[in-house]
Amino acid sequence: MRGTRSDRRPGRPALGPLTFDVHIQEHGRTRYVVRGRHIRGSFVVIPEAAKGGPVLPETVRVQYGCDGDGDYWRTPREDEPFVHNVRVHGWTDGIDPDNPPSGWYLGRYAVNLRDNGIERELPTGARRRTEAVVQAVVRHWSRLPERAALVLAAAATRAAEYAEHEAELAARHEAEAASTQAERARVRSRLNAVNGISRRHPRPQGSLRPGWVPVNLVDDKGLGMGTMKVREVEFSEALPGAVVYEVEGRRLAGRFTVGCDQWRPEPLPQGVRVTYGHVKDASPFRHEHPYEPQVFGVRVGGRWDCERAGKITAASPGRLAANARTGVRARMSASDAAERYCSAVLRALALRYLARPDRPALQLAAAQGNVLSQRAGAREEMRKLREEQRRAERTARCHRRREAEYRSLAGRADSEHST
Secondary structure, three states, X not given: OXXXXXXXXXXXXXXXXXXXXXXXXXHHOEEEEEEEOOEEEEXXXXXXXXXXXXXXXXXXXXXXXXXXXXXXXXOOOOOOOEEOOEEEEEEEEEXXXXXXXXXXXXXXXXXXXXXXXXXXXXXXXXXXXHHHHHHHHHHHHHOOOOHHHHHHHHHHHOHHHHXXXXXXXXXXXXXHHHHXXXXXXXXXXXXHHHHHHHHOOOOOXXXXXXXOEEEEEEOOOOOEEEEEEEEEEEEOOOOOOOEEEEEEEOOEEEEEEXXXXXXXXXXXXXXXXXXXXXXXXXXXXXXXXXOOOEEOOEEEEOEEEEOOHHHOOOOOOOOOOOEEOOOOOOOOEOOHHHHHHHHXXXXXXXXXXXXXXXXXXXXXXXXXXXXXXXXXXXXXXXXXXXXXHHHHHHHHHHHHHHHHHHHHHHHHHHHHHHO
16 A cells, blocks of 8 residues: 545535545555445545556546455445445446546446345435445546556556557557568569560461361260360450350350450469350440350350369369250259250360460460459559558557557556565
């Protein structure tokens, strides 16, 4: 205990004669022994040093009773206040000592504790009188000459623990900033690659193969499904680097557009996209295209994107989607037989496209046709990552400052104990 002093002052007129015996205690606690009409007991004012809160407490907690600083739930404290013969148990926190609230603010942790351990809400009269006393006590505490020392003592009590907490938070945000910085470097490298692609001279594309060519079809188990005839119609005007194929076969007729998968983040596309029909509009919002194929008498549509061309064989990937445009399954998946047949056709066309000798030129054409979109996306991603990194760095610096302040308080507390 740092010292004891008593102060007897009249309270608010509504309370009648009221006296305080003020006892300065350790850890920044101040005990008020209050005596007055219909009231007796101890109120302890404790500056609230909370984890994540201000380093120097700005609010106080008023504890009813004077032993310990735990919750003491359902266990009476020493010298708990009795107001109108009602035992007041618990505490009230979050009080601004420079502007204490005036009414109905005790909160749910201020209760009446009966002798049998049962808790009840405070009666209205006891609550109002307790609120008036707490307000008078807090106002008196706010004018104590020892107030600054009490706040420092309360902050120093758990300063070492809070310093470790702030150090953990700072390290977490520093790691986040480092990770974001590394991601920025990767995106910057991709942007440089996109800019390099935009400056490259287009490579000459090969010619279209004339006439119809037979192509074997196999299912996902490698079993033969017959043959179809394939004809190269044109290089797509809507999708740079894509080729339009026309097919004919057993109960099969229509066109497919085969090109590079342009919607991946790689500057030079590595995948394949096969679209049902003759793509004449590159808008991603268009779902149906002219010359969509007829399979088993049903018009089918859709699109297949494969991220990596090396994954494609004559038998894999397995079942690929085909949406029925007509028939009883319109707007749903096509029948199992139609999907199995379409899957074989899609794989065969993708392999035929990948086998073209001018594929590097088609890749470059697709990449250059997508430069504006890739460049805009990379720049937007760079902007977001830059903001995330700055935010993480600011937060880390804030936690490091708080850590230093807590360690300073902890060092001061250790020096006082040693003396």
